[in-house]
Amino acid sequence: xxxxxxxxxxxxxxxxxxxxxxxxxxxxxxxxxxxxxxxxxxxxxxxxxxxxxxxxxxxxxxxxxxxxxxxxxxxxxxxxxxxxxxxxxxxxxxxxxxxxxxxxxxxxxxxxxxxxxxxxxxxxx
Amino acid sequence: xxxxxxxxxxxxxxxxxxxxxxxxxxxxxxxxxxxxxxxxxxxxxxxxxxxxxxxxxxxxxxxxxxxxxxxxxxxxxxxxxxxxxxxxxxxxxxxxxxxxxxxxxxxxxxxxxxxxxxxxxxxxxxxxxxxxxxxxxxxxxxxxxxxxxxxxxxxxxxxxxxxxxxxxxxxxxxxxxxxxxxxxxxxxxxxxxxxxxxxxxxxxxxxxxxxxxxxxxxxxxxxxxxxxxxxxxxxxxxxxxxxxxxxxxxxxxxxxxxxxxxxxxxxxxxxxxxxxxxxxxxxxxxxxxxxxxxxxxxxxxxxxxxxxxxxxxxxxxxxxxxxxxxxxxxxxxxxxxxxxxxxxxxxxxxxxxxxxxxxxxxxxxxxxxxxxxxxxxxxxxxxxxxxxxxxxxxxxxxxxxxxxxxxxxxxxxxxxxxxxxxxxxxxxxxxxxxxxxxxxxxxxxxxxxxxxxxxxxxxxxxxxxxxxxxxxxxxxxxxxxxxxxxxxxxxxxxxxxxxxxxxxxxxxxxxxxxxxxxxxxxxxxxx
Numbered sequence: 001x002x003x004x005x006x007x008x009x010x011x012x013x014x015x016x017x018x019x020x021x022x023x024x025x026x027x028x029x030x031x032x033x034x035x036x037x038x039x040x041x042x043x044x045x046x047x048x049x050x051x052x053x054x055x056x057x058x059x060x061x062x063x064x065x066x067x068x069x070x071x072x073x074x075x076x077x078x079x080x081x082x083x084x085x086x087x088x089x090x091x092x093x094x095x096x097x098x099x100x101x102x103x104x105x106x107x108x109x110x111x112x113x114x115x116x117x118x119x120x121x122x123x124x125x
Numbered sequence: 126x127x128x129x130x131x132x133x134x135x136x137x138x139x140x141x142x143x144x145x146x147x148x149x150x151x152x153x154x155x156x157x158x159x160x161x162x163x164x165x166x167x168x169x170x171x172x173x174x175x176x177x178x179x180x181x182x183x184x185x186x187x188x189x190x191x192x193x194x195x196x197x198x199x200x201x202x203x204x205x206x207x208x209x210x211x212x213x214x215x216x217x218x219x220x221x222x223x224x225x226x227x228x229x230x231x232x233x234x235x236x237x238x239x240x241x242x243x244x245x246x247x248x249x250x251x252x253x254x255x256x257x258x259x260x261x262x263x264x265x266x267x268x269x270x271x272x273x274x275x276x277x278x279x280x281x282x283x284x285x286x287x288x289x290x291x292x293x294x295x296x297x298x299x300x301x302x303x304x305x306x307x308x309x310x311x312x313x314x315x316x317x318x319x320x321x322x323x324x325x326x327x328x329x330x331x332x333x334x335x336x337x338x339x340x341x342x343x344x345x346x347x348x349x350x351x352x353x354x355x356x357x358x359x360x361x362x363x364x365x366x367x368x369x370x371x372x373x374x375x376x377x378x379x380x381x382x383x384x385x386x387x388x389x390x391x392x393x394x395x396x397x398x399x400x401x402x403x404x405x406x407x408x409x410x411x412x413x414x415x416x417x418x419x420x421x422x423x424x425x426x427x428x429x430x431x432x433x434x435x436x437x438x439x440x441x442x443x444x445x446x447x448x449x450x451x452x453x454x455x456x457x458x459x460x461x462x463x464x465x466x467x468x469x470x471x472x473x474x475x476x477x478x479x480x481x482x483x484x485x486x487x488x489x490x491x492x493x494x495x496x497x498x499x500x501x502x503x504x505x506x507x508x509x510x511x512x513x514x515x516x517x518x519x520x521x522x523x524x525x526x527x528x529x530x531x532x533x534x535x536x537x538x539x540x541x542x543x544x545x546x547x548x549x550x551x552x553x554x555x556x557x558x559x560x561x562x563x564x565x566x567x568x569x570x571x572x573x574x575x576x577x578x579x580x581x582x583x584x585x586x587x588x589x590x591x592x593x594x595x596x597x598x599x600x601x602x603x604x605x606x607x608x609x610x611x612x613x614x615x616x617x618x619x620x621x622x623x624x625x626x627x628x629x630x631x632x633x634x635x636x637x638x639x640x641x642x643x644x645x646x647x648x649x650x651x652x
Contacts, residue, residue: 025306028310032310043327076276079280087287094294095306098302107306112299113301113379113380120442122572122576122584
């Protein structure tokens with residue numbers, strides 16, 4: 001199970017890095033979404049996968065009777081999902097506004113903050 | 126219902142003693158800024174009250190941090206756990222001298238930025254949330270300095286990141302959106318790398334508490350190979366990205382010159398230093414063997430970062446972009462301290478961080494005043510300030526000396542410590558790079574002063590001539606802008622002339638991370 005997921009996570013990272021390296025901003029954003037999911041699955045898998053034993057302690061015991069699923073990675077993943085979702089939403093709007101203002105979705109052409117023909121500083125005094 | 130459960134002795138899992146009143150200061154910086162941010166957000170339509178309300182909470186923050194630092198110096202490292210759950214199960218806030226010092230300096234800088242913002246941020250900017258974002262940014266920054274839990278550190282990083290997005294696009298003009306795209310995407314990738322490392326740490330050690338991880342790593346005893354080396358490399362890349370170290374520094378010069386100048390000032394002071402702080406915390410406290418293993422890589426990164434910053438600064442015409450490269454240069458100097466990793470080197474890095482937070486914020490503020498007086502940030506067009514306002518020209522010269530590391534200002538002492546430590550450790554090239562980058566910075570800043578201040582006006586005007594100030598701008602340069610700049614400049618001069626106090630403080634901060642037994646004992650008690 002872990003091996004299969006590890007391969008899947010590796011695939012996700014490959015796709016994410018490939019998309020992040022492209023120059024179209026939409027593809028970069030898709031790369032970020034996939035990267036976030038890859039990280040979430042990685043945390044989930046790193047917390048060990050156990051099947052179908054909920055971490056609930058019976059009334060008369062102090063500790064669980066048998067090995068149970070680990071709830072902490074799920075809490076971590078939940079936090080990370082919320083955060084990456086909100087950041088993704090923000091970046092989508094930001095990218096759209098930047099597209100409106102700059103008129104291009106090609107990051108090589110987005111040179112308003114750093115213009116290509118920026119003059120060199122005065123050389124002599 | 127409750128009666129049907131067996132009565133349980135909770136002392137094995139929970140803190141049973143009430144928290145000492147003074148220890149509440151540990152969470153005070155986070156609470157104050159969060160509550161202040163929420164209140165400012167609710168009242169943001171009342172743009173006249175915004176600065177007053179914001180300044181109340183920012184001054185409360187400074188007082189809380191002074192109290193916290195005093196308590197840490199008095200009692201040693203303080204730990205407080207959320208919900209009373211004993212570590213490593215509860216999320217711990219663990220404050221040592223390093224965290225408390227940086228938190229205090231950050232709050233002072235934010236206080237001055239709040240003062241400056243009252244003038245430079247207009248009513249539209251206030252309505253769109255300058256003060257709420259500033260306070261929430263400080264929530265993230267203080268939380269990152271104070272937390273003792275590595276996943277919690279990730280959360281604080283995200284808090285400061287989302288607030289910084291808000292500040293960065295405040296004003297919504299084309300260059301800002303362009304810069305924010307690069308800043309936003311690269312920083313998000315950086316935090317994702319951090320999260321990967323954290324997930325792997327949890328997979329290997331089954332804990333997220335920094336002190337607990339530190340103990341488990343030291344029990345491992347083996348050199349940093351295998352998974353641990355992967356984690357260390359991921360953390361190095363992630364925090365180098367956050368700190369804008371070479372070769373992942375591109376987002377900083379692409380974005381830091383686009384927002385309102387006071388926002389640039391806060392960013393330049395605070396954000397990159399949180400990355401450096403995390404590097405020091407993780408590589409000194411948690412994974413010291415990995416740091417030794419990677420010391421050569423880190424020193425190469427440090428040299429490349431310093432030289433990129435200094436040479437980049439030489440090539441800029443725009444004053445704000447020039448300063449952006451100087452921020453990067455400073456990051457390189459702090460990384461040099463991490464590469465050496467001795468007590469003296471880490472003290473130097475902490476002192477440099479304090480100096481850099483103050484002086485970079487002050488320089489951006491000063492450059493904002495240059496633009497108010499001359500109407501431009503370009504070295505080709507600015508000029509005549511010396512003639513019009515010699516006192517301000519003198520202040521700028523002090524800051525230029527300080528950022529270049531010339532005595533008798535605050536930049537001199539940390540550089541002395543760092544160069545000394547590098548030579549003691551047999552890393553002469555590192556020391557040489559610190560000196561060379563200081564020399565190049567002196568040229569870049571000297572040139573900025575000569576063109577923007579000494580020359581009489583735009584290119585071609587004779588020297589020393591006074592700038593004819595447009596009547597509308599005469600009143601702008603008022604006491605309200607002098608005050609924040611004056612506070613920061615006074616600190617620059619004070620730390621330069623009276624460094625003993627800082628020597629002691631940074632030595633305590635450094636010994637706390639070089640020999641983290643006090644940190645671990647504070648979390649787990651005497652075992």
